[in-house]
Amino acid sequence: MAMNRIVRHALILAACAGFSAPGLAQDAEKKEVKETICFESRKGASEVTKREIRPGLPNVKCSPTTDAVLWYGDPYEDTVPMGKVPLLDKIPEGHAVVKPRTEKLSLASTCTLACHNGVTPPGFPKHKKPIPIPTMEAMVPDVKDLQHGRGRIWCLDCHHPTRRDKLVDNFGDPVSLDQPQLLCGKCHGDKLRDWRDGIHGKRIGEFASTGKKRWFVCTECHNPHDVQNGAHQRGFTQLKPEPPPQLPAGMKDARHEKVHPIAH
Ligand code: HEC
Numbered sequence: 446m447a448m449n450r451i452v453r454h455a456l457i458l459a460a461c462a463g464f465s466a467p468g469l470a471q472d473a474e475k476k477e478v479k480e481t482i483c484f485e486s487r488k489g490a491s492e493v494t495k496r497e498i499r500p501g502l503p504n505v506k507c508s509p510t511t512d513a514v515l516w517y518g519d520p521y522e523d524t525v526p527m528g529k530v531p532l533l534d535k536i537p538e539g540h541a542v543v544k545p546r547t548e549k550l551s552l553a554s555t556c557t558l559a560c561h562n563g564v565t566p567p568g569f570p571k572h573k574k575p576i577p578i579p580t581m582e583a584m585v586p587d588v589k590d591l592q593h594g595r596g597r598i599w600c601l602d603c604h605h606p607t608r609r610d611k612l613v614d615n616f617g618d619p620v621s622l623d624q625p626q627l628l629c630g631k632c633h634g635d636k637l638r639d640w641r642d643g644i645h646g647k648r649i650g651e652f653a654s655t656g657k658k659r660w661f662v663c664t665e666c667h668n669p670h671d672v673q674n675g676a677h678q679r680g681f682t683q684l685k686p687e688p689p690p691q692l693p694a695g696m697k698d699a700r701h702e703k704v705h706p707i708a709h
């Protein structure tokens with residue numbers, strides 16, 4: 446079942462009515478807008494709201510059985526240049542694009558402002574040893590039993606010690622949350638290499654007609670705090686295969702697909 450959310454928008458008119466004509470307040474009926482929200486790669490972390498790009502052309506088509514995005518009207522919607530990745534520098538600037546993670550992270554932007562600002566809690570940690578942090582666990586339940594690395598890595602192996610809205614590379618330099626590949630790649634070099642080459646992960650769009658390609662970044666698929674999600678699932682819930690798509694109008698069956706187009 447696609448998630449349908451009814452959002453009631455009181456017309457802005459209602460707010461202004463008092464200042465203009467008194468009668469308007471009653472006329473300002475409430476408008477109902479039905480929203481369909483589905484996810485791209487990780488439920489709860491890569492949601493997209495369905496809307497029309499042009500009349501009749503949706504930005505995405507959502508699976509009614511899994512809530513997953515099945516098709517894109519515009520694969521580059523909301524994407525930005527990927528930024529520098531070692532060995533991908535031959536691709537012209539802006540041709541390799543990604544969807545930024547930052548806007549999906551409700552806490553990240555406030556980390557340095559409200560909490561880890563060097564005043565409260567006092568100073569910044571001097572080591573990476575695990576310490577219990579009940580406040581964090583309440584806010585981010587996934588970190589309660591940090592499975593990543595099976596107890597051998599901790600928050601500050603990934604998060605910058607003094608700049609909490611950043612990740613951290615092997616030199617201790619900050620890495621944007623929008624470029625998790627630069628973080629993950631420091632320990633998973635083989636996966637970074639495969640991802641760069643398009644063997645691991647996913648890319649959509651094609652260079653030939655648009656000159657662009659969208660890469661999905663590591664955290665769109667993997668939850669960094671719970672990569673295992675139980676020994677069995679390893680982070681991924683198996684989906685039941687979808688039925689085949691509807692045949693184009695006028696086509697009776699898809700038997701032609703079984704015949705090789707080139708005689709051999
Ligand atoms: C393996 C690397 C890694 C480790 C270890 C790790 N994190 Fe994270 N954390 C990340 C990444 C990457 C993101 C951004 C996730 C995304 O884009 O979905 C993140 C996001 C967060 C956020 C922001 C969540 C939001 O929704 O705004 C918080 C808070 C956080 N981590 C806290 C912690 C704490 C506390 C620990 C230690 C107990 C920890 N992390 C350990 C990599 C890590």
Ligand code: HEC
Pocket residue numbers: 593594595597598602603625628629630631632633663664667669672673679680
């Ligand atoms: C500081 C090193 C380090 C960083 C940074 C790191 N990982 Fe890991 N990761 C590990 C270790 C160690 C393991 C456990 C390997 C094992 O147990 O065999 C692991 C395991 C995994 C697994 C496999 C889980 C399983 O058991 O099947 C995935 C998936 C994964 N990491 C993804 C990521 C992603 C995505 C990022 C970036 C957000 C990342 N890692 C960043 C060290 C790291």
Ligand code: HEC
Pocket residue numbers: 486626629630633636637640645646647661662663664665666667678679680681
């Ligand atoms: C489009 C989704 C997607 C993206 C993007 C993605 N991965 Fe994966 N990754 C997967 C899937 C699916 C698996 C297989 C999980 C399984 O074995 O059940 C996997 C497996 C892994 C594993 C475990 C492999 C093993 O041998 O057990 C690691 C480590 C990993 N990914 C790291 C990364 C890193 C690092 C990035 C970014 C550079 C990345 N992934 C990007 C979907 C993705």
